[in-house]
Amino acid sequence: MRLLVYGINYAPELTGVGKYTAEMAEALVARGHEVRVVAAPPYYPTWRVADGWSAWRYRCEVRRGVTVWRVPLWVPAQPNGAKRLVHLATFALTSLAPLALQWRWRPDVVMAVAPTLLCAPAALAMARATGARAWLHVQDFEVDAAFGLGMLESARAARAARAVERALLRRFDVVSSISGKMVDRAEALGVDRSKLFALPNWVDVETIRPLDRVSVYRRELSISEDAKVVMYAGNMGRKQGLEHLAKAAALLRDRTDICFVFCGEGPTKTDIQARCADLPNCRIIGLQPAERLNELLNLADIHALPQRADAADLVMPSKLTGMMASGAAIVAMASAGTELYEVVSPRGVVVEPDDGEALASAIVNLADDAPRRARLGAAARQYARDMLSPTSVFGRFEAKLLEGVYPETVGFAVENSVRDRAGASGATQDSGSGANSNF
Template sequence: MKILVYGINYAPELTGIGRYTSDMAASLAAAGHDVRVVTAPPYYPAWQIAPGFSARRYATENSDGVSIWRAPLWVPSQPKGARRLLHLASFAVSSLPVMIRQLFWRPQAVLSIAPSLLNAPAGWLVARLSGAHAWLHVQDYEVDAAFKLGMLKGSWKKRLALKFERTLLRRFDTVSTISGKMIEHALNKGVERRNIVHFANWVDTSSIHPLDRRSQLKAELAIPEHATVVLYSGNMGAKQGLEVLATAAVALREREDIVFVFCGDGPGRIALHTVCGDMKTCRFIPLQPTEKLNELLNLADIHVLPQRADAADLVMPSKLTGMLASGRAVIAMAHQGTELHATVSPRGVVVPPEQLEPLVKAIETLAGDPVRRERLGRAGREFALAALSRDSVLGTFEQTLRVRCADAQQSPGTDAQSKGFKDVYEDIYERDEA
């Protein structure tokens, strides 16, 4: 099949949505499909254009059997509120001509990746005009998260944004997302159950695996051999709730046998470094290249996965898959009843989000109990092998995509799916059915 993938994040970004989108595209190409990607130059999580790429020019390249078309965008140094929206809109506008050009290629499936939802209209339009299957994959509900985390404010803005989101979601032939709770959100937003697919994030369990030795990074970072390493790796942004982890490092600063390692970048890095960066029990390092990822994840004796309470079930942290696959103990911050709690609690430790004392107690308890750490790490590894393996998840996705595209060619679209592009915007201003 000819498959067009449309999303703002892509390799060589080392973390988050870009890593999963590029892995998915490469897997589809390896399965024999003709795959094109329309994306932006890499900028995440540092919020700076990566060396060798331009924020101002269009470019094309080929990687892993995938043809990649890059459109320019504006990247703010402080991605908050209106500036973040302008950033997303800049790519939506600049990439539109590239997407329209793909009509002459006649794709059979168009896969739009959210975030950013602002790309979705163009993805849907190209699918409709080319007769392709329109598929929207939701990695997180950015509209809900933006308002709950205070990135955007205003009741009328929220009503308008949610109406826009609801209208778009209902137009796509297929809407996939990464967890059961996020599927419930799709249903609540009016997507028909028959149009929803569970497409979980995955991990390459052959490249991420437990080491039978100490990670080389422990010596490189001058961490004492006897010390227990508490690792956070990933984006340092608003949804992570990292402030409590930095405060925990301060609370445990007299414990020289517990060392905190913060690996990553993002808008919150400077504030975190200000709080605990000068302590001898803390290390700050940049994101590691792919070839060092397994060494990094095995540096941890304890992985810590913080998350703000108000982001629960709107996002499912992508970094969790690698943590579990590494065979190291995990502490997650989540309330009971959330999917993160349900995933981690049978094979890790879960504490309430944004609460210092339970987090500090959990770190101290696990630091003093290597037998329990080993048992939890083994359980996490077994779960990753059984439920999160790359070949299993992507193989099932590819089969589902084939079937749904074949079904679409055999049956006409519904009235709702075949409404015009203009109708999408007109519907935003209609009153919700009550």
């Protein structure tokens, strides 16, 4: 099978959509398929094109068996609503030529990854021109996110954007998303249920696993071995609500046995640094190398997943997968009825979004109750093993891809994916960091 993936983010980005798109592509190559990708140079989550890459040149490379076409784009140093739209639009325009070049390759499936939905029309056109199946994979409903977070406020613009979103989604042969609630959202936008498919983000539970020793990060960050570490690792953007975790750290500054670690990059990092500047119980570090991810996640006694109320059900934070696989207790902000609440509440602690005091109280209760931390961490780890392993996710994904291309091979693909290919997942950078969109 020949799969053409069209999306702005791709490895070597260590967090977010790019990480999962790359692992998906590499997994399919490992299973014997041909995969090509049209993407931008790596820039996320620092909002700066990585060293060794150009923002203004076209480039083609072969990365772990995947042919990747990189295209120019403008990356704003200080992203806001309008600048982000221009940023996404530049990618949609500069990617048209490399996308058109794939016509002679004749892909069997054209998959657009949202964000950005601005690329959906070109993906549909390519699929129709080549007779390929058109697949849209939604990591974030970016229209909802943009308006929900106040980045765009015009009522007229909202109506127009949502009308375009509805029209585009209905035209794809398959629309997938990363959680049940998000699949339901696609159905509410008018996508026929028969076209919908749940494709959750995954985690390699063999790579991300509990350690039988103390993480070396304790020594590197000068954290005593008896201190309880509360950690956030991921994108530092507006919807993460990190100000609430900073507030919890301020409220608990006199608890010398509790240390807060903020790890990541993003637009709000400067603000978090300012909030924590005078707090001796805080450590702030940048993104860590992928090969040290398990060491990093095992630094935490408690993983913290703050969230703003206005983003509460717009996305399913993909950083949650690594948190669960690491086997540490989790405290999350989520409202009842959201997917995040339903996943975390049976195997973690959940408080209402935008309530820093409730978050601080939950952290104290967990810090003072080691048996409960161990019990919740084990339950989260078991959920990751049962529901989020690459073998399970990629097996179902491959079968769905083949369903519309080679229907007679579907049963064979499912059987092989479970029995013979457990080690060929291609998941190379499993992360607890946030797979969240540019919004």
